[in-house]
Amino acid sequence: MLAPRTTLGICLIGAGFMGRAHSAAYRHAMAMPSVSPGIRLQTIVGLNAEQRDTVRDLFGWHAAASDWRAAVRQPDIDIVDVATPTNLHAEIAIAAAESGKHVLCEKPLAMMSAETERMLAAVRKAKVRHAVAFNYRFVPALALARQLIEEGRLGMIRHFRARYLQDWLVDPLAPMTWRLDKETAGSGVHGDLNAHLIDLAHFLVGPIDTVVGDSMTFVRERHNAKSGLTGSVTVDDATSFLARFRGGAMGVFEASRMATGSKNRNQLEIEGDRGAIGFDLERLNELQFYSTDDPPHVRGFRTILVTEPDHPHLADWWPPGHMLGWEHAHAALIGAFLNDIETGSSVAPTFEDGVACQRVLEAVELSTFTRQWVSAGCS
């Protein structure tokens, strides 16, 4: 097990927040007993040389480059990891696939459904493995949630309720970034955070059928301190929507970057006719679970500390009660993708999941214009 059969060369495109997060995850993956192949941090690609070289030096990438087109074609590369702004995802991922590389792509998979479908077609045609960085599936508490649902402990699911709340745009002096520009980001909090909620809904409950949503931009102009210019915010600060799941459950979703006091509050609650669960990313080691199987006088939501050896993804880490952090979910996702490539397993979420998520994102956006319910068109 400790003698890796393969060593996979990685090319990471993007050296911003996600570039650092993925770099840290690869380093974790090297030391995780469950990860079968070895990896080589070959090339990091970024346009901002200072930022890119800092990430290279900190995490030990062998090479740095600025031209992703050349980088993804190199023979020492087996996996291309796309951690750029959203508008570049499709082009890079398709080029990588056409070069025969396996592709890991950040979420949302692309700017719109049509693009995501072209990406899916490309990886299928190239017969390469593909994954979307829906990292929250790999938070142990959420993986346990899925397990409990599969064990039937929730019964038939009736309610899914989720909100992903941040507050970094409450400050009117928060600067413009590519994330606030529709040209580069596609959408605002919707594609950023609702994408996570939608994928978790698909992961835990199943396909979303129809939706109706609402969207607001509260601060419409922001200043860019570096460029000295004032820019228009062309994306949503907050988007909420109602949903019906194909399986009959009702859904309520909300994402905001204007939720004062919430830093990274990805909360969800699911109720079925036999039990219920609750989760809050700000307490990511905990899962709330309620079961009608308990004797009536001792029923209650139990706080499961998801750090036991027999909990999902825990075998790679520490003894019970030794908390994990946010980055460990990225590591587990990347570890799963590496194993999928090496062993043929199918654990990491794929471009199919990215396509399904994008259809719901797009249906919500359409409904905010038409002011009526819209079919999410899941096939």
Add this chain to the structure above:
Amino acid sequence: MLAPRTTLGICLIGAGFMGRAHSAAYRHAMAMPSVSPGIRLQTIVGLNAEQRDTVRDLFGWHAAASDWRAAVRQPDIDIVDVATPTNLHAEIAIAAAESGKHVLCEKPLAMMSAETERMLAAVRKAKVRHAVAFNYRFVPALALARQLIEEGRLGMIRHFRARYLQDWLVDPLAPMTWRLDKETAGSGVHGDLNAHLIDLAHFLVGPIDTVVGDSMTFVRERHNAKSGLTGSVTVDDATSFLARFRGGAMGVFEASRMATGSKNRNQLEIEGDRGAIGFDLERLNELQFYSTDDPPHVRGFRTILVTEPDHPHLADWWPPGHMLGWEHAHAALIGAFLNDIETGSSVAPTFEDGVACQRVLEAVELSTFTRQWVSAGCS
């Protein structure tokens, strides 16, 4: 202060759960220093003689009756308290007003908007005082929430998010009651629990402008063990909706009687550009409060134990940290209404508030049919 200027005779119509709750509240009100007039528990009216006489004996009502028409006209009655199924509210309240009695009515005020407007016209014409039992306004933590908002501590409000979750219908053997029959209840959880949320939204944020909602009945037939018959559930088990407030905030609402594990989870969160609050009725003595006025390194949601002498409604009760219960809010509402009658103050919510709530309830119901946004038509 302890020598009451007046003694008001009460006639309570209804001896079910709410009849008991109001009876207990009147008994509290007798011993609350802040309540100016004295009261006399004159007549309790109910059709089920055994149930009614039990409440009479437990709480010390002088008389019991089964004919509300006669009872509300008696000269020893000053206040008629309507705690019946919803379909009787309008007729009783109007008759009481026409007899010159002050009227306190349970929520929702009536079956539909037109009715609530007739009720309002009747009390205005009769120049009697009127109140709707939106008791949660009188939970000290929620009264404090209103105070903090009025003090400007939340700034401009952007998000209102509320859910009122119960689980008493999860059990498929839960029996039919008048609450599950559209003829008597008007609606299900929507008029029962969303009515509370809508009133709190109006109380804390202001008028709701437009809405879009969704509604489900998960269990469509239930058995009535007493009658031996099976009945159709003709009301909603769960109703959720999105809203826009006139002041520009976004709203997300959800009510359910199918939320496994939630007993009486009336939760709300409000975010403004300077602060935020959170509340959960299952921890009704606590208010969560976040302020951007705090130094950055010590910001966080603080759990205010709302039991201090200078907190709203606390002067009538115990020292700090001596918890209050659910019934104390009813007592405070009834105390406020008694004072309003005696002193001319305007503290208790009125039929105007009941009308405003009904319009939103109705707009949501309409939107669940039309599948598009509907104006709540607040005047």
Add this chain to the structure above:
Amino acid sequence: MLAPRTTLGICLIGAGFMGRAHSAAYRHAMAMPSVSPGIRLQTIVGLNAEQRDTVRDLFGWHAAASDWRAAVRQPDIDIVDVATPTNLHAEIAIAAAESGKHVLCEKPLAMMSAETERMLAAVRKAKVRHAVAFNYRFVPALALARQLIEEGRLGMIRHFRARYLQDWLVDPLAPMTWRLDKETAGSGVHGDLNAHLIDLAHFLVGPIDTVVGDSMTFVRERHNAKSGLTGSVTVDDATSFLARFRGGAMGVFEASRMATGSKNRNQLEIEGDRGAIGFDLERLNELQFYSTDDPPHVRGFRTILVTEPDHPHLADWWPPGHMLGWEHAHAALIGAFLNDIETGSSVAPTFEDGVACQRVLEAVELSTFTRQWVSAGCS
């Protein structure tokens, strides 16, 4: 059941905080279906006429008096309720017993063990019923804790850990009261709050065997705004102690009136070899419960909302999720004592419990002087 067999006349001595609390409890007891006898609020006794008459008027006592010796002998009195400063407990309780009255006494039962034993001898000799107001035994969550222990759900108990924290003396301007004077109070926080913890330990775990403690007075002089004089604080602000239980468990106790931020934080945790519980009076409707009987992957402390119909003491109150407050435990204790008198049951804690508590209190005080472990001398 609703036609009481007896009507018991009450004489309440004391019209301070506890006088008000007991008055409210008697009024609750009148409306509790589980309480068998009727009661008559006959006489309230207090030296401060204004305070006493206010309580009389608010709660409907028939008569007010200032001479307790005369009052307790009246033939229309069946029960004497002692809610005075501690130094008067013994004399009043003994006189009441000698007049053939049942006696309910506030905690701590008296100033020292010898006194409590004389009180016990007096009630035994007079063959009257007796109770100590250890009201927290009647918080539904703590009654459920006892039930779970009796059901064996905790197994063999190894740890008892409790703290009762308040902060009303943190303010250096907090005034002198009889509670801060050793002559009237006997001790400070020790007899006030540790008395509760010790009784709960006896109730839930069993007799305490040996102890070692520590005690501090942080603010040694306080001003009396009314008298204009400065007084010496002659009692403890904080007392902590370790204990061994006869059954083999270890105990850790702490009480303080200097615990900034804690209002009424009576917290306890108990661990056995099969399970564990936790409780916090500031969330008095909740019990934490952990069971090793649960499947390993779903173990966790569950928050039981102790408001279900089949939970202890709940039948007298509201539907699930409708919170109770602090005063309801007093009402349940008084209801239990009334039933004990009427029906011969033995539910309320007795003077025997008061004696046992006093022995531990005294052993701790002794150990704070000798600086070594002391036997609590439970017989």
Add this chain to the structure above:
Amino acid sequence: MLAPRTTLGICLIGAGFMGRAHSAAYRHAMAMPSVSPGIRLQTIVGLNAEQRDTVRDLFGWHAAASDWRAAVRQPDIDIVDVATPTNLHAEIAIAAAESGKHVLCEKPLAMMSAETERMLAAVRKAKVRHAVAFNYRFVPALALARQLIEEGRLGMIRHFRARYLQDWLVDPLAPMTWRLDKETAGSGVHGDLNAHLIDLAHFLVGPIDTVVGDSMTFVRERHNAKSGLTGSVTVDDATSFLARFRGGAMGVFEASRMATGSKNRNQLEIEGDRGAIGFDLERLNELQFYSTDDPPHVRGFRTILVTEPDHPHLADWWPPGHMLGWEHAHAALIGAFLNDIETGSSVAPTFEDGVACQRVLEAVELSTFTRQWVSAGCS
């Protein structure tokens, strides 16, 4: 900053749980912007070859060895990290110092005070840098606690209350290990977990003056499945103690491995005359803080999510709300020690801190025999 001035060679002795934890911490330290020197994972030493080689391969140590005496003398070693059972600490640390190596040692520093003093003398004589792995000082929330205390936000401290609870010995089938044998471990939970609490007390409040404690071993024999033999548990399962701090505060401490339901519950509360804090390692990203500077009606314990850029130790990690885990504190401690060596700073806790902790540990053990208060003899 990214061009390290030095590259320090590490020799890690021990490949068990702590060997893995330190290995992971070194790898983190390589990628932390705040860490000035570079490091080389030179040699890992362990007697169990399989376990040692696994750690070597997972974390990328250049060499593995079984003879620590030879290993610590190698010229390519700059730092010796002692992560062995406690009985080997002194000998290894002294040998390393005599070879001129800097020394990092796990806690407790040694088996008894006299040993720790010899260790301190050795590192002083050799003029090498030294540190004890009191990792919890580097949990951001606890570093913030220290900062708030230094800012005066708690005022004069009156209460320190801490418990460190685990439950891995509740299972009677839990096997014998070196941690349960007095010969190798020195003590049980006392030296393991109370050592952490004592150091945090010293870090946050100041020197402990006198103590009285109690200690129990609940399960006295355990089986060793591998060897097939039954062994005697010769150390404590639980130890609690009371303390007086030199500054006048009262302390209550408890550690147990028998606290059913607690996995790694290192909880502490500190109250001063201006404010209070609370912490729970099972929610390690949160600090509770209460301030009497707040307006009275909005006072409450606030939950500070200690993940902001201006919080201690956060600059090396992620944006707000992206949780850290247990291992990040080890990484920060090791990073601090590396910087101390490189830059001459004094941030990491030293052998002086280890000596002070040991004196208190020993005083508590003595008091459990003498059954009376003992001076901790801090100089």
